[in-house]
Amino acid sequence: MAGPARYEELARQLSAFGAVKRELGRILPADCPSGSAAVLTLLDRHGDMRMSKLAELLAVDVSVTSRHVAHLAEQTLIERSPDPADKRSRILRLTPAGRARLDELSERTTQLLAHRLGDWTDDELGQLTRLMARLRASFDDCRAEQSTRTPAITT
CATH class of the missing domain: 1.10.10.10 (Winged helix-like DNA-binding domain superfamily/Winged helix DNA-binding domain)
Structure with a gap:
């Protein structure tokens, strides 16, 4: 990590x-x-x-x-x-x-x-695209977790 x-x-x-x-x-x-x-x-x-x-x-x-x-x-x-x-x-x-x-x-x-981005290589563009998709997916996972959590009960 x-x-x-x-x-x-x-x-x-x-x-x-x-x-x-x-x-x-x-x-x-x-x-x-x-x-x-x-x-x-x-x-x-x-x-x-x-x-x-x-x-x-x-x-x-x-x-x-x-x-x-x-x-x-x-x-x-x-x-x-x-x-x-x-x-x-x-x-x-x-x-x-x-x-x-x-x-x-x-x-x-x-x-x-x-x-x-005309001076970027195809590999660099591909890497950026993959990493951005992975970042977005990580946050989509967090949003799904938040919506399925039950609210805390306070007294």
Whole structure:
């Protein structure tokens, strides 16, 4: 197991990673902020779903998710249809325009990454991708543990 100094350095690097996220956010169109882009990406990756599932995947409150969904529905990038199993709920799905917007976002991101990381080798990019996926999975595991824990009983 790594020592505390390694984790402290990792914490500093993760904190500095905000600059990368901000630059990625700046390439998004004005009418598609990062939260909206995340909704489109998740619908593409996981398929049609209820708002509650989307909020869970985004790890935000349903009210925040609802605002993103309303914004995207106004732009006809997603559609909301009644859930056949529960008419009070809605199923969210990408529209063809939503898929086209997602393709545009992907192209912008790919171009920026190619520009910024053009001097990296394929092996370095592969290693970064694997390590980031592993890091994300480690935190997904923690989130699953937290949601299955029973609350402590206090007296």
